[in-house]
Amino acid sequence: LFVDLEDKRIVIFGGGRVGYRKSKRFIEEGCNEIIVVSNSFLNDFEELAKTGRIKFVERDLTKGFSDLLEKTFMVVPVTDNEQINKDIMNDAIKRGILVNYRFGDVFLPSIVRKDKIVIAISTLGLSPALSRFLRIRIEEMIDERYDTMLDVLSYIRKFLIDHVKDRDKREKILANILSDKDLWNLSNKDDMIKIALKYVEDKEE
CATH class of the missing domain: 1.10.12 (Lyase 2-enoyl-coa Hydratase; Chain  A, domain 2)
Known part of the structure; x- marks a missing residue:
């Protein structure tokens, strides 16, 4: 299933390395409204901010997050607090919001793009390393x-x-x-x- 994310709102909870990788990936997929929520942010986010497609909300998530789920298409809970991640996931599911999390309902596959050919590769979250390995092999094969x-x-x-x-x-x-x-x-x-x-x-x- 390929979904056009251009006008979809994605909220990423977590300003660390994983949150950065997720943000970069959604920008690459054409998403124009990405919100990253955290009490601190990796310096690498500064480069992504230049795209104009990402906003930052500084917040202590132990004090609440429900208001950030309004009009949201997908949430990505990747904080360093597993309980908060689960709370975000459960609240999102109740609202019918998609969740990209290891216990959620959306997995982000590795993508091979060669001109008009797009191939998605997934191990259902079991081994991202194998997904990357397969992506590289397929990229080498498709000329x-x-x-x-x-x-x-x-x-x-x-x-x-x-x-x-x-x-x-x-x-x-x-x-x-x-x-x-x-x-x-x-x-x-x-x-x-x-x-x-x-x-x-x-x-x-």
Whole structure:
């Protein structure tokens, strides 16, 4: 599930290293309204503040936090006080707010972005290290050929919808195109489309 966070309000409780990493990640995901709440903040937050998309609220959370949950899409309780984290999580759940916490309902996957291809990797919070390892391996594997193939498949898919009514046949054609090793070795998109269209012609016959 991919969610557009651009206009969503994210409240991060905790101004330490984890809170910083979470804030940076949400900025990278396009979130424009991030609020970080803590009684102190890591110096690294100063760089994130320059984006204009993050606000800071200095507060002793032992004295309350409920007002900060108003109109909030997701909370991230990562303070150094586990009881406060659980209290924030429980209050948020009662309000129907998503929670990114080890006992919550949202996990942030590692993301691979290569042009128009986005791949999410998650170990359901069990091993972030493995998620990062897999992300690096996949990034090394996906080169410009995949982006070109995506353009080819997008063109062929639209063509198939107009010319091949049988869904099973369409899926078979696309599978055959993806399995064509010679096609993957081409670099010119127009040449690839010409060869890919032959699979369509064969099915039409």
